[in-house]
Amino acid sequence: MQQSLEVRSVAPNRLLRALKLVRSAPPTAKFGMVVVAIYAFVALFAPLLAPYGEVEVVSRVPFEPWSASHLLGTDQLGRDFLSRLIFGARNSISIALLTTAISFVIGCLLGVLAALVGGIVDQAISRLVDALMSVPDLIFTLMILSIFGSSVTNLILIIAVLTSTRFYRIARAAALNVASLDFVEHAKVRGESLLWIAVNEVFPNILPLILSELGMRFCFIFLNIAALSFLGVGIQPPTAEWGSMVRDNAALINMGDITPLIPAAAIAFLAIAVNFVVDWLLNRASGLSEEG
Amino acid sequence: MKGQTVTATPTVPVIDIVDLKIEAKSNDQWSKIVNGVSLSIRPGEVLGLVGESGAGKSTLGLAALGYLRPGAKVTGGEVRLSGHNILAVPEEERRKFRGTKVAYVAQSAQAAFNPVHRLMDQIVMVAVDRGGMTRGTAEKRALDLFRALQLPDPQNFGRRYPHQVSGGQLQRAMVAMAMICNPTLIIFDEPTTALDVTTQVEVLISIRKVIEDYGVAAIYITHDLAVVAQVAHRVAVLRYGEVVEEAPIAQIMERPVHPYTKSLWAVHEMPVDHDAQHGGKGAPLLAIAGLGAHYGDFQVLTSIDLEVGRGETVALVGESGSGKSTLGRVIVGLKELSSGQVIYDGKPLQGTIRRRSLQTLKQIQIIYQSADTALNPRQTVRKIIGRPLTLYQGLRGARREARVQELLNLVELNETHIDRTPGQLSGGQKQRIAIARALAADPRLIVCDEITSALDKVVQAEVLRMLMKLQARLGVSYLFITHDIEVVRAIADRVAVMQNGRIVEQGGKDQVLAQPHADYTRKLLDSVPDMAVGWLDGIVAERAA
Numbered sequence: 001m002q003q004s005l006e007v008r009s010v011a012p013n014r015l016l017r018a019l020k021l022v023r024s025a026p027p028t029a030k031f032g033m034v035v036v037a038i039y040a041f042v043a044l045f046a047p048l049l050a051p052y053g054e055v056e057v058v059s060r061v062p063f064e065p066w067s068a069s070h071l072l073g074t075d076q077l078g079r080d081f082l083s084r085l086i087f088g089a090r091n092s093i094s095i096a097l098l099t100t101a102i103s104f105v106i107g108c109l110l111g112v113l114a115a116l117v118g119g120i121v122d123q124a125i126s127r128l129v130d131a132l133m134s135v136p137d138l139i140f141t142l143m144i145l146s147i148f149g150s151s152v153t154n155l156i157l158i159i160a161v162l163t164s165t166r167f168y169r170i171a172r173a174a175a176l177n178v179a180s181l182d183f184v185e186h187a188k189v190r191g192e193s194l195l196w197i198a199v200n201e202v203f204p205n206i207l208p209l210i211l212s213e214l215g216m217r218f219c220f221i222f223l224n225i226a227a228l229s230f231l232g233v234g235i236q237p238p239t240a241e242w243g244s245m246v247r248d249n250a251a252l253i254n255m256g257d258i259t260p261l262i263p264a265a266a267i268a269f270l271a272i273a274v275n276f277v278v279d280w281l282l283n284r285a286s287g288l289s290e291e292g
Numbered sequence: 293m294k295g296q297t298v299t300a301t302p303t304v305p306v307i308d309i310v311d312l313k314i315e316a317k318s319n320d321q322w323s324k325i326v327n328g329v330s331l332s333i334r335p336g337e338v339l340g341l342v343g344e345s346g347a348g349k350s351t352l353g354l355a356a357l358g359y360l361r362p363g364a365k366v367t368g369g370e371v372r373l374s375g376h377n378i379l380a381v382p383e384e385e386r387r388k389f390r391g392t393k394v395a396y397v398a399q400s401a402q403a404a405f406n407p408v409h410r411l412m413d414q415i416v417m418v419a420v421d422r423g424g425m426t427r428g429t430a431e432k433r434a435l436d437l438f439r440a441l442q443l444p445d446p447q448n449f450g451r452r453y454p455h456q457v458s459g460g461q462l463q464r465a466m467v468a469m470a471m472i473c474n475p476t477l478i479i480f481d482e483p484t485t486a487l488d489v490t491t492q493v494e495v496l497i498s499i500r501k502v503i504e505d506y507g508v509a510a511i512y513i514t515h516d517l518a519v520v521a522q523v524a525h526r527v528a529v530l531r532y533g534e535v536v537e538e539a540p541i542a543q544i545m546e547r548p549v550h551p552y553t554k555s556l557w558a559v560h561e562m563p564v565d566h567d568a569q570h571g572g573k574g575a576p577l578l579a580i581a582g583l584g585a586h587y588g589d590f591q592v593l594t595s596i597d598l599e600v601g602r603g604e605t606v607a608l609v610g611e612s613g614s615g616k617s618t619l620g621r622v623i624v625g626l627k628e629l630s631s632g633q634v635i636y637d638g639k640p641l642q643g644t645i646r647r648r649s650l651q652t653l654k655q656i657q658i659i660y661q662s663a664d665t666a667l668n669p670r671q672t673v674r675k676i677i678g679r680p681l682t683l684y685q686g687l688r689g690a691r692r693e694a695r696v697q698e699l700l701n702l703v704e705l706n707e708t709h710i711d712r713t714p715g716q717l718s719g720g721q722k723q724r725i726a727i728a729r730a731l732a733a734d735p736r737l738i739v740c741d742e743i744t745s746a747l748d749k750v751v752q753a754e755v756l757r758m759l760m761k762l763q764a765r766l767g768v769s770y771l772f773i774t775h776d777i778e779v780v781r782a783i784a785d786r787v788a789v790m791q792n793g794r795i796v797e798q799g800g801k802d803q804v805l806a807q808p809h810a811d812y813t814r815k816l817l818d819s820v821p822d823m824a825v826g827w828l829d830g831i832v833a834e835r836a837a
Contacts, residue, residue: 182660182666183668186729
């Protein structure tokens with residue numbers, strides 16, 4: 001996920017630089033990138049990789065044990081567990097990615113504008129953000145979802161808005177430093193619009209700092225969605241989702257079967273892998289100097 | 293004692309740098325910062341280390357303390373302090389003589405002092421901790437030093453906090469801190485560069501007096517030949533980490549041998565055009581009358597009257613805090629005026645940017661002192677110069693590209709620079725790009741805010757020469773904000789001198805510089821060091837008389 005972000009629509013020499021950068025990464029970061037790449041691959045090609053369909057009932061026996069035809073057995077409704085796991089990757093990751101993207105755009109745009117305009121606008125947005133941040137995310141989400149009903153759109157919007165407060169904080173702080181520089185002032189003297197200055201002059205300069213936050217927030221959003229699904233208010237059946245898969249099959253654990261823990265492990269593994277990459281990016285961003 | 297060659301004595305040199313090589317890592321590459329430098333300093337001798345930024349002066353100065361910046365390493369040679377190679381001993385050992393045997397005076401005293409402790413506590417700290425003095429003797433010595441440094445009210449000076457004394461006093465306090473343990477060698481690293489000219493003279497006099505009184509050897513690092521001529525016995529000119537010329541001060545001032553050394557006089561020797569009065573024809577382009585401006589309750593500008601003619605260069609001279617930059621900001625519309633008016637091209641100019649039309653904004657451009665912060669580090673030269681073309685003239689694609697090329701040629705760069713980001717350009721090139729960006733708007737007035745003060749002398753002269761050429765060709769007017777009298781002499785048609793938010797004197801360049809009327813102008817002019825040995829002696833003698 002990080003790789004695809006870094007090379008999006010850039011000149012070829014930047015692509016080369018990104019490749020060189022990846023090669024110079026420490027082993028942990030490389031490991032993380034490989035894992036992320038595998039997840040992305042599975043998510044993209046889920047229909048080709050999965051032996052059965054997402055909601056296809058393949059057995060009359062629920063909770064069938066591991067076998068040659070059903071590698072990880074079947075779930076509570078007799079659907080192929082492995083296939084659900086593979087489709088689950090697609091659903092969970094795409095929803096988390098979309099949510100991250102929306103919150104990133106909202107948070108950064110407001111943050112940079114607040115830093116550029118200052119004064120009352122800055123105060124108003126900042127206090128609103130403080131208020132939002134003071135309510136625990138999960139409880140707030142649960143509340144909103146129980147009022148407006150649990151649809152994927154609602155889920156994405158509410159989590160995106162809540163997460164955007166974090167992006168806002170970082171973007172605003174970073175943009176404050178940039179906003180005082182002469183080239184921003186010069187753009188004002190030139191007669192540029194605020195939005196143009198925010199996007200063209202300020203944003204590229206704060207991106208390295210936000211990039212690492214992006215990865216971290218993706219992890220949290222991913223975990224949040226899984227947790228909400230586990231609680232039954234997230235992604236609704238029959239859509240395969242790792243959090244709900246754990247809940248639906250939790251009874252198996254009592255019988256000494258570890259199958260329901262596999263989606264949980266998949267969640268944890270991705271979170272760890274992304275964190276490895278993020279750690280490295282954070283180190284680079286806070287390092288002595290950016291490449292000139 | 294200036295200008296005499298110190299006769300060779302059999303004594304051991306205080307410091308003996310032998311074929312020193314230092315490399316530093318930048319952009320994943322090791323580059324040579326100091327490349328085989330050999331220097332030695334006898335007791336009581338002051339060596340001036342002259343060179344431009346990036347020449348390796350500071351690295352060499354720090355190496356004399358046995359200190360390397362993070363990311364640097366010694367790849368050869370020795371630094372012998374009283375006969376011992378200090379690079380061979382572990383860091384722990386080296387720390388013991390830093391501050392006691394060798395001391396360092398940095399450029400910025402503001403950054404060197406801790407703002408929450410009293411000056412005296414900080415000055416005597418090294419002496420008590422490592423110099424083996426008791427607090428009482430250390431304070432007594434500090435008091436002597438305050439007197440020698442001509443600090444006001446020496447008895448109570450130490451009780452103040454850093455923010456309670458002026459910049460020049462703080463710089464002298466740092467000299468006291470360096471001298472407290474009676475070191476054998478002091479490294480002065482551009483100690484007066486950040487100060488105003490009138491303050492610089494005071495600090496220079498103090499530094500020289502204390503060096504002479506205590507007979508300490510010193511390395512005086514500076515980029516300013518005129519300054520070094522006042523304090524040093526011998527000068528080493530450094531370039532790209534190598535000593536290109538080393539000679540007694542009098543010899544180097546009168547007969548510099550190396551072409552690089554000669555080039556340090558570049559701005560000084562720019563042809564001065566006394567006759568050609570540019571502009572002045574017809575109504576002035578910009579006419580300011582009775583202008584005032586406030587920051588909160590504080591009045592920064594008071595009844596300013598100033599005119600800039602078409603195709604004319606008006607220099608605005610003054611020290612930091614005199615309000616000259618604020619005046620520039622009012623003109624470009626970054627700061628609202630509180631009284632008076634600005635007439636541009638016969639029509640009153642709207643106060644701030646938002647109320648001015650794009651057409652007006654286009655005609656008045658500004659260029660900043662630091663091209664590093666004035667150019668977006670994430671944009672290529674193409675985008676930086678191309679943006680005003682798109683904004684003001686709607687140029688796009690191939691036509692825009694062609695115009696960017698033209699502008700690059702105009703500022704004496706070429707198409708190889710078009711894809712670079714500011715980080716891949718030198719300081720002079722960056723300032724040229726900033727000038728090209730201003731020219732892209734096709735302006736009639738350019739406010740130049742100290743645009744050459746961050747540049748090296750040679751580059752400074754090149755940029756100034758280019759600006760003059762551009763003016764002759766495009767007929768653009770400059771309002772040139774500067775503190776550098778040499779620059780004024782080289783390019784201005786008229787001069788306005790500012791002090792405390794007022795214009796104290798204005799007129800033709802020759803008139804103001806040759807026969808200044810205001811006391812302040814005279815003081816300002818007198819404070820600029822001459823490129824001659826003994827200038828400071830003259831000042832001191834004049835004061836004594």
